[in-house]
Amino acid sequence: MPLDVSIRPARAGDEHELLALHRAVWSPVSEAAPIRPPDGTVFDERHPAESFLIAEQGPKIVAYITQGPPTPLASNRHVRQIQGLGVHASARGQGIGQALVEAACAAAQAQGARRITLRVLGRNLPAQQLYLRCGFTVVGILPEEFFLDGAYVDDIWMSRRLSAHEHADQ
Structure with a gap:
């Protein structure tokens, strides 16, 4: 990751810039x-x-990741799910996406999570490769789960263990 990039938690005031990045x-x-x-x-x-x-390069937000509980159930609170990742085209290929995934995993583990999961479209090969590099494995495929742009697309479920500790209370 470039030296001029920093990762930090988002703040309410970042919403406008995050929306513009998400759209981009x-x-x-x-x-x-x-x-x-x-x-x-x-x-x-x-x-x-x-x-x-978020990842900032200078004063500009160039990437984001979001993670949270996959469900509101107490029985599922030991799991977090990556629910969005985006890297601006100008910042791709610099390791920023991988740094954000690792930071999200570390944050999830700090919150007590044992496992982190995600869903990725079958046609999104760059994202799948990123997640594999970060230690995720494919745990399931829902064939033809989405119909997008005139084609059926698989929904790939991936998972990564965050800790080897057993938590009886989780």
Whole structure:
């Protein structure tokens, strides 16, 4: 990762810039959901500002990752899920995405998580390769889960163990 890039938790004041970044990196190759409108929001009840980590290059946000509980169930609180990752085209190939994934894993582990999961579209090979480099493994495939741009697309589920510790209370 370049020396001039720093990773930090997002703040409420970052929302406008994060929305612009999300819209800039949105692609039907990586997203099953439609693009957010220009006057949309990024932060919501399931994705508060504190669930995001951002990478800044100088004063500019160039990448983000968000992780949080996959469900509201207490029986599932030991798991976190990466629920979004985006790196601006100008910042790709510099290790920023990998640094964000590792930072999200570290944050999840610090919150007591034992495992982190994610879902990635079958046609998003660069993201799959990134997650494999970060120690994720494919744990399941939902064939033809989405119909996007006139084609059926698989939903790939990936997972990574965060700790070897057994937690009886989790």
